[in-house]
Amino acid sequence: MAVSRPTPLDLSALPVRSTRTADLGLLTLQVTSNLEHFDGHAYFARDAAEGTRPDYRVDCLDLDRDAFDPAEVAALADDSLRARRFRGGYYLSHIHGEPAYLRTDGSRAYVFGRRLERTVWPYFVKRVLTDFAADRGYLHLKAAGFALGGGRATLLVGPNGGGKTVFLSQACLAGARFLTNTHVLVREGVAHGVPTSVRIRRDDRFGPLIDRHGLTPHLESGDYLAPAELVFGGRPVDRAVVRNVVVVDYNPRGRVGVEEIDPATAETFLSQYAHAVTTYGLKDDVLAHQGRDVAAFSRVLGRMNRQLAGLVCSARCFRVNADLRDPAVRDAVLERLAG
Structure with missing residues (x-):
């Protein structure tokens, strides 16, 4: 049959x-x-x-x-x-x-x-x-970012729950220009922001905004999704030369402060926590996109790895463990990054 x-x-x-x-x-x-x-x-x-x-x-x-x-x-x-x-x-x-x-x-x-x-x-x-x-020919990074007064970009990377969203929000509320919330494409030292919604939490400041605009809840966090323009005002910057790369991992029981780190340390950290292929587990997707051609896959990943190394060598790299919700702390950190 x-x-x-x-x-x-x-x-x-x-x-x-x-x-x-x-x-x-x-x-x-x-x-x-x-x-x-x-x-x-x-x-x-x-x-x-x-x-x-x-x-x-x-x-x-x-x-x-x-x-x-x-x-x-x-x-x-x-x-x-x-x-x-x-x-x-x-x-x-x-x-x-x-x-x-x-x-x-x-x-x-x-x-x-x-x-x-x-x-x-x-x-x-x-x-x-x-x-x-x-x-x-770009490098896709999991990173938040903003531009300070001179127009140079600061990229924020770190583990989930490390405080990147708080850092980004406090910087933008203090006058920095929003670049990106989660994703950035980098080539030749220039960061191109990916316009995405930002997460806001229902409180005295944002509760009326959530209700007035009927904002959609985030699928996991319980926060709400809003365009950056709605939250911070003004149009975000589309691209900027990268001045700083900041590893954000807020832990009040850890070593608090701002310290410069060497490019090799930053590169190793970013390779695990910011490089999209590694961070999101997309290696099989990249291999499929290259037609399962091992040589082509290796060329693409090799080029991205070289771009990552070049990025941290051309920027200032920092580790920041600080509570930016404190205005005095926030201003001191931003002043250091703008210096």
């Missing part, structure tokens, strides 16, 4: 009920959904110009909204390691959810599942930024 095969799903006829094309600085990303309201759109801070042809596109198809044939959906999924992990409900890093089906066709990806906002920022944004960096 012949085994029946599922009918191929027509990818050109998928329903689109909401869409947003986001400006990510050097590139654009279109995210569509078959839901009328898709929470994944809230993570983007800036829209691309009307009529922009996106560099990348992700189509998010909620399985509860339309009656897709499960066999057809499963049949079109990739056989990559990432797609197999998606089918197991593991997206990236510590982000988990229901099983999902991933298909990648060049610069376009399709994902079928539920609560797919959990895939957009945690995985797809990181992947397209890393793909772009691999193709265009």
